[in-house]
Amino acid sequence: MPAGSTDRRIDKLIHLLVKNATVVVPGPKIASEIGVTRSTVWEWIKKLRSLGMEIKGHHASGYQLVKIPDVLVPSLLRSELGENEIGQSLVHFFRTDSTNNVALRLAARGAAHGTVVVAEEQTAGRGRLGRTWYSEKSSGIYASIILRPPLSPSAAPVLTLMAGLAVQSALSSTTGLAVDIRWPNDLLVNGKKVCGILTEMHAELDRLHTVVLGIGINVNHLQMPRELKEIATSLRIEAQKTWSRVHLTKALLKELERYYRLLLVQGSAAITRRWEAVSSFASGKRVRVISPAGECLATTAGLEPTGALRVRYEDGREESLVAGEIFEVK
Numbered sequence: 001m002p003a004g005s006t007d008r009r010i011d012k013l014i015h016l017l018v019k020n021a022t023v024v025v026p027g028p029k030i031a032s033e034i035g036v037t038r039s040t041v042w043e044w045i046k047k048l049r050s051l052g053m054e055i056k057g058h059h060a061s062g063y064q065l066v067k068i069p070d071v072l073v074p075s076l077l078r079s080e081l082g083e084n085e086i087g088q089s090l091v092h093f094f095r096t097d098s099t100n101n102v103a104l105r106l107a108a109r110g111a112a113h114g115t116v117v118v119a120e121e122q123t124a125g126r127g128r129l130g131r132t133w134y135s136e137k138s139s140g141i142y143a144s145i146i147l148r149p150p151l152s153p154s155a156a157p158v159l160t161l162m163a164g165l166a167v168q169s170a171l172s173s174t175t176g177l178a179v180d181i182r183w184p185n186d187l188l189v190n191g192k193k194v195c196g197i198l199t200e201m202h203a204e205l206d207r208l209h210t211v212v213l214g215i216g217i218n219v220n221h222l223q224m225p226r227e228l229k230e231i232a233t234s235l236r237i238e239a240q241k242t243w244s245r246v247h248l249t250k251a252l253l254k255e256l257e258r259y260y261r262l263l264l265v266q267g268s269a270a271i272t273r274r275w276e277a278v279s280s281f282a283s284g285k286r287v288r289v290i291s292p293a294g295e296c297l298a299t300t301a302g303l304e305p306t307g308a309l310r311v312r313y314e315d316g317r318e319e320s321l322v323a324g325e326i327f328e329v330k
């Protein structure tokens with residue numbers, strides 16, 4: 001078990017309380033079932049309460065859940081994942097620096113394809129282009145997925161688009177909100193960002209060794225910090241209601257599995273075609289292109305089979321972007 005990850009016995013404690021949610025579970029029963037002392041159970045109950053979990057009772061009377069907690073622990077995520085390879089192995093943290101850092105370390109030590117690292121809070125969440133990712137405690141989904149694709153490094157951009165499609169599908173089917181994808185892989189609701197994806201990898205010359213898909217979703221944030229308000233939002237702000245992060249994460253892992261298989265079975269074109277059908281940014285969108293070469297106005301003109309975005313600049317030049325960012329110009 002990676003250092004700092006949630007003790008499996010805490011996960012068992014939560015599972016036991018959820019399974020017996022209608023009754024008061026005596027402290028000694030919990031202690032003997034999970035293999036710790038009664039005072040440890042009491043300490044852990046206090047810790048879970050401090051994290052916002054509503055649990056009635058105390059060590060003399062026993063404990064009862066007031067409502068099913070929305071914590072991304074393996075015992076709550078695992079149900080319904082069935083044969084899903086993605087999520088067979090789940091590592092949970094109440095707090096870590098960055099789930100991508102953890103996933104990269106686990107991958108280097110041989111973690112299996114499909115291993116998922118999730119955290120309730122990140123103290124050093126990382127975004128693209130060296131930015132930080134705002135990772136408020138228990139409000140968002142901060143997840144990193146280890147993939148071992150039998151593909152060449154040239155497939156990396158399509159893997160990133162594949163992840164965007166999976167998030168788009170999970171979020172729109174769960175919330176009913178209209179979720180757009182801005183190339184390469186920002187998820188937008190009403191023009192503001194609700195999710196970002198940071199893909200990191202280790203590749204050999206002819207083979208992708210490990211890909212870590214880092215996915216950050218703003219779910220139940222009541223408001224975004226002042227400096228992000230204009231450009232970022234949360235599902236709660238847009239829908240005026242809170243969402244189960246457990247439910248959304250399960251939907252996400254299932255969609256990732258579905259789109260990953262689509263990519264392996266039908267190839268890149270199946271992903272780029274689907275992406276062009278889903279994203280309003282795929283073609284005919286006036287955008288500001290920000291690339292290492294500078295800033296320019298352009299109109300989008302579809303995807304290359306490699307996942308690069310074709311753009312037509314105002315002076316008539318055409319280019320296929322492999323890196324950089326685009327922003328809509330109204």
Ligand code: BTN
Pocket residue numbers: 097098099100101122124125126127128129131133141142143144186195196197198214215216217
């Ligand atoms: C972006 O800049 O849009 C990408 C943001 C990616 C954030 C996620 S949160 C989970 C994972 N861990 C990180 O440190 N970053 C990614």
